[in-house]
Amino acid sequence: MGSYMPSPPVHAAAAAGRAVFLAVAMAIATLPGTAYAQNPEHEGEIEGVVRDAQTEEPLAGSLVSVVGSGVRAVTHGDGSFHLRGIVEGSYTLRVDRLGYRGALTEVTVGEQSAYVVIELESSPIAIQSMVVTATLSERGAAEALRPVSVMAGDELQRLMEGTVAATLASMPGLAHASMGPTVAQPVIRGLSGDRVLMLEDGTRVGDVSNSGPDHATALDPGAARRIEVVRGPGALLYGGNALGGVINVIRDEIPAGVPHHMTGSAMLQGQTATGSLAGSVATVFAVTERVPLRIEAAARRSGDLSTPAGTLLGTDGDMLSAGAGAAYVTEWGHLGASVRGYRNHHGIPGGFVGGHDEGVRVEMERAAAKFRTVTEAPDGFFGDVRFDATYTLYEHREIEPPDILGTLFKRQNASGDILARHGGWGPFTAGAVGARASWEDFGYGGGIYTPDSRRSQAAAYFMQEMDLGAGLVEVGLRYEWTLADPLQEDPDSDIGEVRDRSFHALSGSLGVLYEVGPGLSLGASLAQAFRTPDINELYTEGPHLAAYSFEVGNPSLGGEVGRGLDLFLRYDSESLRGELTGFYNDINGYIYGEDTGSLSRVLLPVYQYRSNHALFKGFEATLGVHAGRGWVFEGVISSVTGSLKDSGDPLPLVPPLKGHMALKYEHPRWWVRGETEMAARQDRVGEFETETDGYTVFNTSAGVRLTVGGRLNVLTLSLVNATNTKYRNHLSRIKEIMPEAGRGLSATYRVVF
Numbered sequence: 001m002g003s004y005m006p007s008p009p010v011h012a013a014a015a016a017g018r019a020v021f022l023a024v025a026m027a028i029a030t031l032p033g034t035a036y037a038q039n040p041e042h043e044g045e046i047e048g049v050v051r052d053a054q055t056e057e058p059l060a061g062s063l064v065s066v067v068g069s070g071v072r073a074v075t076h077g078d079g080s081f082h083l084r085g086i087v088e089g090s091y092t093l094r095v096d097r098l099g100y101r102g103a104l105t106e107v108t109v110g111e112q113s114a115y116v117v118i119e120l121e122s123s124p125i126a127i128q129s130m131v132v133t134a135t136l137s138e139r140g141a142a143e144a145l146r147p148v149s150v151m152a153g154d155e156l157q158r159l160m161e162g163t164v165a166a167t168l169a170s171m172p173g174l175a176h177a178s179m180g181p182t183v184a185q186p187v188i189r190g191l192s193g194d195r196v197l198m199l200e201d202g203t204r205v206g207d208v209s210n211s212g213p214d215h216a217t218a219l220d221p222g223a224a225r226r227i228e229v230v231r232g233p234g235a236l237l238y239g240g241n242a243l244g245g246v247i248n249v250i251r252d253e254i255p256a257g258v259p260h261h262m263t264g265s266a267m268l269q270g271q272t273a274t275g276s277l278a279g280s281v282a283t284v285f286a287v288t289e290r291v292p293l294r295i296e297a298a299a300r301r302s303g304d305l306s307t308p309a310g311t312l313l314g315t316d317g318d319m320l321s322a323g324a325g326a327a328y329v330t331e332w333g334h335l336g337a338s339v340r341g342y343r344n345h346h347g348i349p350g351g352f353v354g355g356h357d358e359g360v361r362v363e364m365e366r367a368a369a370k371f372r373t374v375t376e377a378p379d380g381f382f383g384d385v386r387f388d389a390t391y392t393l394y395e396h397r398e399i400e401p402p403d404i405l406g407t408l409f410k411r412q413n414a415s416g417d418i419l420a421r422h423g424g425w426g427p428f429t430a431g432a433v434g435a436r437a438s439w440e441d442f443g444y445g446g447g448i449y450t451p452d453s454r455r456s457q458a459a460a461y462f463m464q465e466m467d468l469g470a471g472l473v474e475v476g477l478r479y480e481w482t483l484a485d486p487l488q489e490d491p492d493s494d495i496g497e498v499r500d501r502s503f504h505a506l507s508g509s510l511g512v513l514y515e516v517g518p519g520l521s522l523g524a525s526l527a528q529a530f531r532t533p534d535i536n537e538l539y540t541e542g543p544h545l546a547a548y549s550f551e552v553g554n555p556s557l558g559g560e561v562g563r564g565l566d567l568f569l570r571y572d573s574e575s576l577r578g579e580l581t582g583f584y585n586d587i588n589g590y591i592y593g594e595d596t597g598s599l600s601r602v603l604l605p606v607y608q609y610r611s612n613h614a615l616f617k618g619f620e621a622t623l624g625v626h627a628g629r630g631w632v633f634e635g636v637i638s639s640v641t642g643s644l645k646d647s648g649d650p651l652p653l654v655p656p657l658k659g660h661m662a663l664k665y666e667h668p669r670w671w672v673r674g675e676t677e678m679a680a681r682q683d684r685v686g687e688f689e690t691e692t693d694g695y696t697v698f699n700t701s702a703g704v705r706l707t708v709g710g711r712l713n714v715l716t717l718s719l720v721n722a723t724n725t726k727y728r729n730h731l732s733r734i735k736e737i738m739p740e741a742g743r744g745l746s747a748t749y750r751v752v753f
Contacts, residue, residue: 045113046083050075050095052668053119061705061712061752062097062120067104067130068138070256070334074263074752077710082260085329086113089378094130095120098153098705098714099668101574102129124632124666125577125624133202133228133248134235136421136430136465136474142572145474145511146234146525147173147581147620152226154671157716157748158701160221160269162276162300162319164198164249167221170677172581172620173231173245173638175655177731179547181274181305181741182317182346183216183362185209187731188231189583190616190640190654191244194534199238199248206392206413207366211536213733214547215409218342218366218394219249220321222267222280222298226250231620232583233509233564234527236461236478237419237434240507241531243562243587253325254336254372255284255292265752273720273744274315275303283753290329294338297322304347308726308742312734314359317346325370333384335373342366349734350548360406363397385420398446407544408445413438431464442535447602449542450553451486451498453535474511480504482532486539495541496555503559505530519573524566531560537591537609543602547733550600551593552608560611562587575626582619590614592651595688613645616654634662641684652686653731655679656694669706675699682730692735695727711753718746 050062058079065072066083069091073081086109093105093116101123107114129150132138141148149171151159161167165176165184177192178184188196194210198217207218221227230246238246264283270276280298287293300319305312320343327336343365350359371389396409415438422431440455461478482503490498509527516522540553568581592614593607600606618640625633637659642651662675681694701718724743728735 044084044086044088044109046086046091046093046107046109046116047113048081048116048118049079050081050097050118050120051079052100053121056119059097059100059120060707060710062095062100064118065094066257067092067094070252072257073259076261077707083257084260085257087331093118096129096153098712099123099666099671101125122668123574123626124630124664125574125626129226131228132250133199133246134230134237136432136463142521142570143472143513145472145513145523147231147566147568147579149173149229149231150226151229154703154714154716156221156224156227157267157714157750158673158703158718160267160748162274162278162302162317164217164219164221164227164247168227168229168247170636170660171229172579172622172636173640174229175638175658175731176729177213177653177733178729179214179348179733180312180315180346182302182315182344183214183348185213185215185217186247187655188229188244188247189585189618190642190651191585192653194241195244195531197235197238197242197246199246201251201253201370202238202248203370203388203390203417204238204413204415206368206390206411207364207394208396208409208411211409211534212544212547214348214362214398214544215396216344216346216362216364218344218364220280220298220300220319220342221249222269222278222300223265223282223296223321224249224251231581232525232527232566233529233562233585234476234511234525236463236476236507236509237432239436239459240478240480240505240529243529243531243560243564243585251282251296251323252284253294253296253323253338253340254370255294255325255327256329256334256336256374258286258290258292258329259284260286263753265750267748267750269746269748271302271744271746273306273741273746275306277301287326292327292329294323294325296324305738306742306744307739308724309739312349312738314347314349317344319344319346327372332377333373333375335371337369337371339370340366340368342368349737358401361399363399364395366392366394368392381425382420382422385418387419388415388417390415405446407448408443410443410445411440413440415439425464427466428464429467431462433460433462435460447543448540450536450540451488451490453487453539454485455535456483456485457481471512471514474509476509478507480507480530480532484532484535484538493541493555495539495553498539498555501533501538501555503530503532505532505559519571521570523568523570525564526566527562527564529562529564531562533557533559533591540609543600543604548604549593550602550604550606552606554609554611557591557609557611558589560587560589560591576624578621578623580619580621583617585616586645587614587616595652595686597688614642614651615645616640616642630666632664632666634660634664636660643684650684650686652689654682654684656682656692656730670702670704672702673700675701679727679730690736692728692730695725697725697727698722711751714750714752716746716748716750718748720744720746 062075100120163184165186169176175187209217262285266281278300282296284294323340325338394411398407419434444450459480463476466473511525513523564585623635642654657680660677664673677697703716
């Protein structure tokens with residue numbers, strides 16, 4: 001290990017944070033309100049107004065979007081909106097507003113613009129959101145052929161945390177593995193790391209979060225418009241390795257339409273449990289009639305975590321993220337580009353076996369560029385063709401006191417994706433074909449002995465749908481080739497022969513959705529997916545400082561072959577919504593780091609990568625009931641067991657039975673909510689893993705929605721762990737030294753303009 005000169009102090013991040021807060025305040029204070037009169041004289045435009053169906057009061061802050069297109073607008077103080085860049089034809093408008101049931105409206109655009117009046121019914125249960133992840137076209141979540149969850153609006157604001165994984169942890173089937181509040185990874189049905197694919201606007205993030213439990217995802221949820229989660233294998237549009245599922249953080253970095261007026265949102269948040277202060281602002285405006293520009297900035301500064309047992313030192317952090325994207329929009333589609341910078345410096349505590357007494361500091365930095373072009377030809381065989389090219393440069397440094405570089409990860413990757421969607425063809429009513437090519441360069445330094453490596457991948461796939469009236473059938477097939485190339489081969493390495501490895505994989509999926517009756521549907525999804533071993537699993541050898549482990553790879557590992565089955569039943573009506581899912585995931589060649597129970601020469605626990613036959617099975621259920629007069633009952637429960645199939649021995653780090661129940665009163669202008677969060681005792685543990693007691697935690701929250709200055713303003717207050725209960729997350733790597741957060745108050749303010 002050599003000496004290390006640290007990056008400039010975190011004061012730079014704090015200053016940037018103050019700049020973001022100033023930008024938020026300016027956005028709130030100075031953006032002008034705009035009034036519209038009915039003016040249907042402009043060609044290629046849709047104008048209209050959104051209002052309350054009972055009172056006819058205009059609804060500011062409603063999101064109006066053209067389904068299947070990136071064209072959207074936010075209503076102003078008088079409820080008016082203006083969509084432009086619309087060619088002649090028939091369209092479906094989607095309207096969403098907090099406190100109201102979303103609506104779909106058909107509209108036809110001719111030689112003159114169309115004008116529509118859309119009335120929304122207040123409802124404590126909003127209509128299920130539209131989804132775009134792992135689907136051939138934008139559609140309602142109730143119409144998806146696999147289990148899908150969406151977090152947006154009030155729910156996203158109420159549950160917002162410093163990491164994507166912690167934000168999503170209450171969703172069905174999800175949990176989060178952590179090493180403190182600034183380091184968390186999503187776990188879907190007991191699977192994490194490389195088996196959960198993290199996307200940003202549909203493209204891969206390109207960090208190293210899949211190669212260690214101490215690696216946070218280089219994504220900030222603060223400026224996200226929505227987050228979509230696809231549970232289970234079968235998302236062949238993105239890659240066969242997503243055995244657990246896909247998480248897509250949607251920001252619309254590259255705008256697809258030109259707004260008539262500046263639109264966007266700004267957010268401020270404070271939390272007492274971590275002493276954090278965060279802010280974000282994102283705005284889109286027209287540079288010319290054909291060029292929109294989107295600008296975003298976000299910052300978060302947090303202190304050490306406060307728990308019922310004391311303060312967990314070394315868990316503070318500073319995050320700064322900024323990006324810009326622009327496009328050129330024409331009648332045939334659009335082309336655009338975006339750039340993004342991300343910086344996250346945070347601590348990982350010590351005090352347990354292998355840990356430094358003073359903890360470890362981690363410095364993450366990511367720079368990314370993206371290019372996208374979309375061509376639309378409604379009358380052609382391919383209705384639209386999309387091409388994405390991305391380049392990402394990522395660096396991750398782990399620093400032990402005083403300033404010694406313990407571990408260094410570098411990653412460069414470039415990729416190109418093409419996706420072409422078509423309409424009817426033979427027996428199919430819709431479909432898509434696509435291809436992907438990528439190149440990645442991995443570099444290592446400090447005390448870790450993993451050889452610098454390269455990885456090349458190429459893939460081709462297709463998906464097709466058949467509409468059988470009451471039923472919908474989807475079939476998909478994906479072929480993928482991967483070459484792992486260590487730049488220094490070693491036939492006599494202590495871990496085995498370090499050499500090139502190539503993998504060929506064929507993945508497939510079959511999905512069926514059958515409408516049993518009004519609002520009731522039955523679905524099934526069957527998939528075979530193939531996961532290639534990660535570079536670290538193949539070649540690593542040495543201490544991983546921030547994970548407090550000594551990791552030993554296996555260059556002879558084969559690929560994982562997962563066969564998954566999902567069966568689900570959905571019901572959706574104005575007063576009741578529910579979904580029950582059972583899943584079975586059989587993974588042959590499952591790769592995991594097994595604690596050998598021994599210590600390395602530097603006194604770190606030794607984890608050896610090996611493969612075995614594993615089985616994950618369980619169920620998920622969600623329920624929402626409108627009990628009348630604005631009262632709503634909500635419930636979520638998730639269960640998964642992970643075992644070695646041959647012996648039946650439990651696998652390590654599998655979440656226990658968990659869920660929550662909530663009672664909420666919903667009014668269009670305000671709401672209150674009480675919640676009980678529960679987890680059972682986890683006594684099915686792997687060797688050298690400790691059991692975790694069950695717990696019950698009480699949370700409460702309230703919010704108001706006000707139209708001020710023609711803009712929608714939303715204030716949310718949350719009291720988490722109201723009774724200051726001492727409890728532990730089974731997936732926390734530091735649960736032995738400290739419990740989870742104690743009583744904490746969170747306040748979040750957001751303005752939509």
